Each structure stands twice: as C-alpha cells, then as structure tokens.
Amino acid sequence: MDLPDPQKTPRRNGASGREPIVELTGVHLHLASAGGEVNILRGLDLSVTAGETIGVVGPSGSGKSTMVMIIAGLERPTSGTVRVAGNDLARLNEDALALFRRRSVGIVFQAFHLVPTMTAVENVAVPLEFARVADAFDRAQASLETVGLGNRLAHYPAQLSGGEQQRVAIARAFATEPALLLADEPTGNLDGETGEQVIDVLFEQAERNATTLLLITHDTTIARRCSRVVHLRDGRIVDESASP
Amino acid sequence: MSGDTAVTWALAWRLARRELRSGVHGFRVFLACLAVGVAAIAAVGSTASGLNASLVNDAREILGGDVSVRLVHRPATPGEAAHLARAGGLSSSAEMRAMAQLDTADPNGARSLVELKAVDAAYPLYGALETEPRLTRDQLFSQRDGLWGAAVAPHLLERLGIAIGDVLRVGDGRFEIRAVITHEPDRLGGSGLFSLGPRLMIAKPALADTGLLQPGSLIYHTYRVALPAAVDPEDWIAGLKEKFPDAGWRIRRLEEAAPQIRRLVQRVGLFLTFVGLTAMLVGGIGVANAVGAYLDGKTAVIATLKCLGAPAALIVRIYLLQILVLAAIAIAAGLVLGALAPFAASRAIAAFVPLPVGGGIYPGALATAAAFGLLTALSFGLWPVARAGQIPAGSLFRNLVAPEKAWPPVIYMLATAAGLIALAVLAVITAGDTNLALWFVAGAATAMAIFRAVAAAIAFTARRAVNLRRPAVRLAIAALHRPGSPTPRMRAAVRAVISFASSGTSFQRSSSAGFDCVIINIIALQLLQKFSDFSLRVIIKNNLSLRPPFDFLHIGLDVIY
Numbered sequence: 001m002d003l004p005d006p007q008k009t010p011r012r013n014g015a016s017g018r019e020p021i022v023e024l025t026g027v028h029l030h031l032a033s034a035g036g037e038v039n040i041l042r043g044l045d046l047s048v049t050a051g052e053t054i055g056v057v058g059p060s061g062s063g064k065s066t067m068v069m070i071i072a073g074l075e076r077p078t079s080g081t082v083r084v085a086g087n088d089l090a091r092l093n094e095d096a097l098a099l100f101r102r103r104s105v106g107i108v109f110q111a112f113h114l115v116p117t118m119t120a121v122e123n124v125a126v127p128l129e130f131a132r133v134a135d136a137f138d139r140a141q142a143s144l145e146t147v148g149l150g151n152r153l154a155h156y157p158a159q160l161s162g163g164e165q166q167r168v169a170i171a172r173a174f175a176t177e178p179a180l181l182l183a184d185e186p187t188g189n190l191d192g193e194t195g196e197q198v199i200d201v202l203f204e205q206a207e208r209n210a211t212t213l214l215l216i217t218h219d220t221t222i223a224r225r226c227s228r229v230v231h232l233r234d235g236r237i238v239d240e241s242a243s244p
Numbered sequence: 245m246s247g248d249t250a251v252t253w254a255l256a257w258r259l260a261r262r263e264l265r266s267g268v269h270g271f272r273v274f275l276a277c278l279a280v281g282v283a284a285i286a287a288v289g290s291t292a293s294g295l296n297a298s299l300v301n302d303a304r305e306i307l308g309g310d311v312s313v314r315l316v317h318r319p320a321t322p323g324e325a326a327h328l329a330r331a332g333g334l335s336s337s338a339e340m341r342a343m344a345q346l347d348t349a350d351p352n353g354a355r356s357l358v359e360l361k362a363v364d365a366a367y368p369l370y371g372a373l374e375t376e377p378r379l380t381r382d383q384l385f386s387q388r389d390g391l392w393g394a395a396v397a398p399h400l401l402e403r404l405g406i407a408i409g410d411v412l413r414v415g416d417g418r419f420e421i422r423a424v425i426t427h428e429p430d431r432l433g434g435s436g437l438f439s440l441g442p443r444l445m446i447a448k449p450a451l452a453d454t455g456l457l458q459p460g461s462l463i464y465h466t467y468r469v470a471l472p473a474a475v476d477p478e479d480w481i482a483g484l485k486e487k488f489p490d491a492g493w494r495i496r497r498l499e500e501a502a503p504q505i506r507r508l509v510q511r512v513g514l515f516l517t518f519v520g521l522t523a524m525l526v527g528g529i530g531v532a533n534a535v536g537a538y539l540d541g542k543t544a545v546i547a548t549l550k551c552l553g554a555p556a557a558l559i560v561r562i563y564l565l566q567i568l569v570l571a572a573i574a575i576a577a578g579l580v581l582g583a584l585a586p587f588a589a590s591r592a593i594a595a596f597v598p599l600p601v602g603g604g605i606y607p608g609a610l611a612t613a614a615a616f617g618l619l620t621a622l623s624f625g626l627w628p629v630a631r632a633g634q635i636p637a638g639s640l641f642r643n644l645v646a647p648e649k650a651w652p653p654v655i656y657m658l659a660t661a662a663g664l665i666a667l668a669v670l671a672v673i674t675a676g677d678t679n680l681a682l683w684f685v686a687g688a689a690t691a692m693a694i695f696r697a698v699a700a701a702i703a704f705t706a707r708r709a710v711n712l713r714r715p716a717v718r719l720a721i722a723a724l725h726r727p728g729s730p731t732p733r734m735r736a737a738v739r740a741v742i743s744f745a746s747s748g749t750s751f752q753r754s755s756s757a758g759f760d761c762v763i764i765n766i767i768a769l770q771l772l773q774k775f776s777d778f779s780l781r782v783i784i785k786n787n788l789s790l791r792p793p794f795d796f797l798h799i800g801l802d803v804i805y
Binding site for chain 1: 549
C-alpha cells in the first residue's frame with residue numbers, strides 16, 4: 001500500500017505554510033433506499049489547513065456525520081474528490097484505508113465505542129499495537145495519564161463513568177499522534193459538566209499534539225472554541241465563520 | 245491475504261485472548277453442537293473398537309478352542325475323532341433344536357422350543373461355565389434317581405413358569421433343572437445372536453436317552469481343539485484337510501470365532517457412524533448459527549477495530565482463533581465423553597450383544613472424531629467469520645441494527661468448500677462401506693440443495709403476502725423473509741433431522757432380512773429419537789427463542805416433545 005509517510009504529513013500551519021490536510025471538492029453522496037434515492041451530501045467543498053480546529057454545526061440530517069465518515073474513509077462519495085493527509089481516498093482499497101486511518105486519523109465517537117473486553121490501557125494500546133509500536137503499553141499508559149486516568153489503567157469500560165470512558169476514547173484517538181482528529185458529538189452522551197471537562201481534554205490534547213481537529217457538535221458554545229465554524233444544511237455548507 | 249504488517253497471528257492471538265475474556269456465554273450452542281457431534285462419533289468408534297478388541301481378546305473362549313470343527317447330521321468317525329484328539333485338548337458337543345415340556349400328567353402342559361446342547365466332560369476347553377447355584381459338573385449333569393441333570397437359560401424358567409428342581413421332558417428323556425446358566429463361554433461362537441429358543445444344556449451321554457438322535461436329525465456335532473503353543477493352527481488345519489478331504493466339516497479359526505457378532509459390530513458401527521455424521525451435520529449448522537449470532541453481536545467491536553486501523557484479514561484471524569480455541573474445548577469435551585462410551589456401553593448393549601465392550605482408550609477412533617470436529621468447526625465457522633471481516637467500519641455510524649450481510653472473499657468461500665469436501669472425504673474413508681458413505685454424502689448434499697430451494701420459496705411467498713390484516717399473522721409472515729430471518733437455518737436443521745429419520749427407516753427396510761439388523765435398528769432408532777430431540781431443541785432455541793413472533797412455535801414444540 002502506497003501511502004504518504006505520516007511523519008511528512010503537515011500537522012500545523014506555519015512551518016508547512018497553508019497546506020490543507022483535508023480537501024473536499026464537489027462531494028456528493030446519494031444512497032438508495034426502499035423509499036427512493038436519498039441525497040445526503042449535495043456538493044460539499046471544504047478545505048482544512050493543518051493545525052486548524054473546525055467546529056461543524058447543523059441540524060440533524062444535515063450531513064455532518066456523513067462528512068466525517070467520508071473524511072475518515074468510512075464511506076465513499078458518489079462523486080467528488082476527497083484528499084486527506086496527502087491521500088486521494090478514492091484510490092485506496094479497504095485495507096489501504098484501514099492503514100490510512102491507523103497512520104493519520106483518530107476518531108472520537110459520541111458513544112465512546114471502547115472494546116468492552118479490554119481494559120482502559122488495552123483499549124488505548126490497540127491502535128499502537130496495530131502500528132506495531134514496540135512500547136505500545138507504555139505509551140498507552142502515558143496517554144491515559146495525560147487525560148487524568150493514570151489510576152484507571154486496569155479498569156474495564158463497564159467499570160468507568162461515561163466521562164471517563166470518553167477520556168479513554170480521546171486518549172486512544174491521540175495515542176498514535178494522528179495528523180487529524182475527527183470527533184463526532186463527543187459530548188452527546190454526557191451531562192453538561194462532564195461534557196465540558198471532556199471538551200477541555202480534547203482541546204488540550206489537540207493543542208499538545210498539534211493535531212488538526214474537526215469537531216461535530218450541536219453546541220454552538222463548544223463550536224465557538226474552534227478556530228473556524230462550518231454550518232451545514234441539507235448536505236451543503238451554508239456558512240463559515242472564523243471564531244473570535 | 246493482506247501484506248499489512250498489522251496482520252500477524254501473534255497480534256490476532258493477543259486480541260482474541262482479550263475477546264475471550266467475556267467467556268463462553270455466546271458460544272454455548274456452538275460448544276454443545278460440536279461437543280455432541282464429536283462425542284457421538286468418538287463414542288461410536290470407541291465402542292466398535294472395544295467390541296472388536298473383545299472379539300480378539302476373547303476369541304478362544306468364544307470359539308471354545310483354537311480351532312472348531314463342525315459336522316452336520318453325523319458325529320465324527322472313530323478315525324476322525326482319534327485324529328482330533330491327538331491334536332491336544334479336545335471337547336465335543338452336540339447341538340440341536342428340540343421341544344421341552346414340563347414333565348406333568350397334563351399333555352397340554354407348558355412347552356417351549358429350546359436350543360439343546362449336550363456337552364462332554366472336557367467342556368469348556370477355555371473359559372468357564374458359570375451357573376447359579378454354582379455346582380460341579382457332576383452335580384449339574386449326572387444321573388440321579390433316574391433323572392439326568394440340566395442347566396438352563398433364565399429365560400426358559402420365565403417362559404415355562406418353572407423353577408430349579410422341576411423336571412422337563414425332552415423327547416424320551418427326563419431332566420431335572422439343577423441350575424441357571426449365568427455365563428456360557430462359547431455362546432457367541434455357536435448360534436450367536438440367532439436362536440429360536442433358550443439354552444438347555446445337558447451331558448452328552450444323556451442325549452442318547454432323548455431318542456432324538458435319529459437319522460436325518462439336524463444335529464450339529466462340534467469338536468473344539470486346543471492346540472499346543474508350538475503348533476501353527478493353519479498347518480494343523482492343512483493337515484486335517486489333507487487327511488480327511490471328504491469329511492465335509494466346517495472348520496473355523498480364531499478370527500472367525502463369532503462371525504455374526506463381527507458382522508453386527510460392523511453394521512452397528514457403520515450405521516452409528518452415519519448417526520454421528522448426521523449429528524455433525526446438524527451440529528455444523530448449529531456452529532454456523534452460533535458463530536453468526538455471536539459475530540452479529542460483535543459488529544460494533546469489529547467496526548471499532550476497523551476504525552482504529554485493523555484490516556479485514558486481521559479481523560478474520562482474531563475471530564478464527566477464537567473459534568478454534570472454543571472448538572478445541574468442545575472437541576476435548578466430546579472426546580472425553582466418547583472415550584468413556586465403551587465403559588458405559590457395556591451395560592446399555594448387554595441386552596443385545598452378550599459381549600463385554602473392551603474398556604480402554606482407542607486413539608484411532610478419538611483422532612477420527614477430533615478430525616471431524618475440527619473440520620466441522622472450520623467449514624461451518626469460517627463463512628460467518630470471513631463475512632465478519634467484511635463488516636464496514638462505517639457500521640458505527642449507521643446500519644448497526646441490521647448490518648448488511650456481505651459475501652465473504654472468494655478465498656474464504658473456496659476454503660469453506662475445501663473444508664466441506666474434506667469432511668465428505670473423511671466420512672467416506674472412515675465409514676467402512678465406501679459405497680454407502682458416498683450415497684450418504686450425495687444424499688445430504690442433494691437434500692441440502694432441495695431444502696434451500698424450499699426455504700427460498702417460503703421466503704418468496706411470504707414476501708408477497710402483503711394484505712394481512714391481523715398483526716400477529718403479519719409479523720409472523722414477515723419474520724419468514726425479513727433480513728436475517730432464521731428460515732434458511734431452520735430449514736437446514738429440520739432437513740438434517742428428517743434425513744436422519746428417513747435414513748434410519750431406509751436402513752431398516754433394506755436390511756430387514758437379518759435378525760441382527762433388528763437389533764441395530766432398535767439401537768439406532770432410540771438414538772435417533774434422543775438425538776433428534778436434542779438437536780431440534782438446541783437449534784430451535786438458538787434461532788427462535790429471542791424472536792417474539794416465533795415464541796408460539798417454540799412453545800408448541802415443547803408441548804409436542
């Protein structure tokens with residue numbers, strides 16, 4: 001599989017100039033269903049520069065999660081081009097896409113999606129093990145310590161609170177030091193206070209790792225913490241604004 | 245396979261071990277199906293091996309000597325008898341069928357056909373005649389107060405309603421019953437399983453008093469010879485044939501000690517092997533169901549691993565290793581049960597086969613059963629595992645409720661086909677009757693195809709039954725064709741059980757000429773009933789119990805059973 005070296009993937013604007021890490025051009029996605037064709041994305045254009053933090057807002061069904069799926073290589077667009085971290089995703093087969101995600105993308109889900117049979121440290125170590133990192137568990141432990149869970153290493157997800165589980169998921173997403181982190185409503189399953197703590201951790205980690213962050217949220221307050229806010233409606237970007 | 249460096253067996257094993265921490269909860273049906281199938285085949289093989297071992301070990305006792313020589317209608321001439329006696333030990337007996345009647349004034353008193361056996365003083369050369377009460381030869385058979393003694397099978401007492409001490413009349417002879425025979429060492433080597441009446445044993449001199457020794461009487465005169473260790477039986481037999489080329493006797497060697505029993509063991513073994521194979525077939529369907537259901541529940545985990553960068557090949561290895569570990573547990577349990585079968589079978593089959601099942605571990609039978617188990621687990625488990633590798637990572641965002649079922653990659657389909665072919669080949673090789681085994685395999689494959697078509701027709705018809713007003717009926721019909729419907733799996737399971745039943749009936753019809761086959765069928769049909777009960781219950785519960793529209797069917801089947 002011929003993928004760009006992740007070490008050369010731009011992590012932050014500045015030294016690398018204004019090089020985009022995500023570039024969506026004319027992306028359409030139509031899905032067939034029993035009730036007829038559904039147009040989920042209708043010509044999406046988006047360019048994200050390395051190191052940016054992007055808040056994506058919009059009503060339910062506007063295509064936010066689908067956009068994240070397409071950027072992560074989890075869904076193929078009907079038309080348009082998708083370039084992420086130097087990869088033209090249309091050219092990659094399923095295994096190459098898995099390798100691309102392992103090297104370049106971290107994902108934080110609304111529902112955490114930790115593996116229930118693995119401890120916190122094992123959950124965080126999994127992507128490192130995939131990457132054949134020799135000290136995977138040491139790095140996983142360090143990653144958990146940075147999100148304040150150094151005392152929860154051997155706990156299983158069922159033994160952790162929702163907030164703790166999401167912090168484990170954040171530690172897992174950042175463990176491989178990806179160039180791009182996609183967060184799909186990471187506070188959606190958390191109460192307000194816990195959600196704020198998780199968002200703090202997320203931004204701290206993004207800052208610490210110089211990671212580009214693309215954050216989907218319904219919460220405009222959280223979105224405004226990003227350097228740019230993108231508004232989606234009916235599968236199109238209808239507004240973009242830089243945060244003050 | 246992928247060239248990705250993440251795809252290593254070591255990593256797959258680490259992750260599989262972690263997944264196995266959740267225990268065997270989702271695999272109970274898998275374990276049960278495989279363990280029962282392996283246990284059935286191991287039990288059949290071990291029991292047959294045990295019976296064969298007994299036939300070999302007890303051959304001298306069963307035959308009554310190293311060589312048995314039998315004449316019909318006439319005893320040996322003095323010259324022939326002298327030659328036989330010179331060989332070493334010699335014991336002779338005469339056997340015939342006769343009518344025994346309670347010696348009373350009533351001419352219509354109880355009577356029964358008996359297998360009359362008159363033995364000499366040397367009987368038996370090997371083993372011991374055991375009676376209850378234990379009496380000496382003289383006490384058993386000698387003439388006292390004008391009455392010869394006799395030992396009889398317990399069944400004769402029950403049939404005539406008599407007891408020890410009563411007197412029987414056989415021909416012109418009168419015999420006092422002095423004991424019940426509890427062990428006749430050469431019973432299997434004589435009339436074997438086929439007898440028209442219970443045994444009545446007397447002393448050879450007493451036979452003359454019955455007046456039954458008439459010209460043309462169907463009397464079997466048997467001479468058992470014990471040869472010195474230095475004498476090769478084959479050489480001695482060659483010499484006998486050379487010296488008396490026109491004697492017309494039937495000569496039997498140790499390996500021909502109990503031809504009826506040997507044939508029975510072969511037929512029972514063959515039929516029960518098919519029982520075991522059917523168990524495996526049904527078990528295999530259960531394996532596929534269980535693995536599929538387990539992996540359906542793992543969709544989120546698999547999609548998560550893929551989001552984290554796991555390629556499909558790694559997913560397949562992780563779950564294949566889990567299946568293999570669990571298969572090893574099930575196979576081990578099945579082998580333990582199967583290995584114990586010879587010990588347990590002795591009592592169960594004693595009523596049919598009066599031969600002890602040689603206790604012991606029979607590695608060949610166990611290895612065959614293990615091979616069947618492993619091939620079944622791989623052949624039926626690989627398909628759903630390979631399909632799990634195709635679960636899209638995007639399932640985490642959509643489709644989690646009813647993930648789309650993708651076909652596995654061609655290499656896994658070929659591997660599954662190879663596994664099924666290997667199963668068929670193993671069945672044919674180990675069945676002992678290649679022709680019958682080939683028909684069994686062909687029949688199973690054909691029936692599978694037919695029932696698959698029937699299931700498709702049911703789903704097709706159900707799909708078009710749209711104008712149903714009653715919600716319960718509409719839900720039930722919809723469940724027959726909805727995505728993930730158990731209809732095809734149920735069809736396969738029911739098919740297997742039905743084919744099992746029909747094969748039992750066919751076997752009975754095709755072999756009804758032989759008395760021993762009646763016994764085979766009694767054993768087989770009992771096993772059929774037990775196994776059908778078990779397999780249907782397991783599969784029905786696996787497929788239906790969690791699906792409300794089918795609960796009524798489940799309850800109905802429970803009532804039927």
